[in-house]
Structures are given as structure tokens and as C-alpha cells.
Amino acid sequence: MTPNGRWHLQGSAEHAYSGEEARQLLRHRWDWANQETWFENDAGRLLGVVTNGERAMVVLLDGDGDPGEHLVDPRGEGSSGGYRLSNGQADSYEDRDTVAFDTAAQAVAYFIEHGTWPSEVTVQGERAQERS
Numbered sequence: 602m603t604p605n606g607r608w609h610l611q612g613s614a615e616h617a618y619s620g621e622e623a624r625q626l627l628r629h630r631w632d633w634a635n636q637e638t639w640f641e642n643d644a645g646r647l648l649g650v651v652t653n654g655e656r657a658m659v660v661l662l663d664g665d666g667d668p669g670e671h672l673v674d675p676r677g678e679g680s681s682g683g684y685r686l687s688n689g690q691a692d693s694y695e696d697r698d699t700v701a702f703d704t705a706a707q708a709v710a711y712f713i714e715h716g717t718w719p720s721e722v723t724v725q726g727e728r729a730q731e732r733s
Contacts, residue, residue, distance in 0.1 A: 620710030653683035657705035670726025
């Protein structure tokens, strides 16, 4: 078991994902035209990823009502669209509030395995101090 507890797809505790399995799942879900993925751990924490294929918004919530935190790209400029949510809504995000897809997938894998973000990503949120 990871230090963060078992992580599974939200609403389905059938399979606990390793970090590498989660990274691969994110790539496959994009291939299957499913752009939004939510993982949940045994303590009710939520780890969400929505992608447009090139960039991804990665969010961590400690539960309903938590302001959460998300990965940011301090050098990101402009905005990108094409983020389709599971409810059909298409969103655009500032590039500063998203990261490259591969960075997102690697960060999610690391978080699931270690219970903390890798040192090379920047996290911003109500609970987290921004760090580089």
C-alpha cells in the first residue's frame, strides 16, 4: 500500500492503481476520448486530471468543499481550450494553471506512489504554499 492509501477510480474500488498504472491509464483514457479522470483514495481524497491532449489541469482535493490545490506552470503564457469534462462542458484554462500532459501523468504517478508531489512541479492552492 502506498503512503497515501489505495487509489482507485472514483466510484469504483475494484482495482487499486499503482503510480505507473495510473500514468498509463491517463494516456489510454485520452486515446479513448475520455479527457477527465478522477482517482479517489481510501481516505476520500480526490485527484483529478482533465486534459486536451497537450496540457492537463491536475487538482488534488481533500474531500467535498476543500479548496484544493493544483499544479501550475509558472512560465505558462496564454490559454488553451479543448478540455472536455465528463458532463460535456468544454473548458479553456490559462496555461499557467495547467502543465504539459507528460508532466501531469508523471506527477500523478509519483503522488500515488509517495503521497507527495515530485520536487520538479509547482503547486498552488489554498492549502499549499506555492513551491518550485
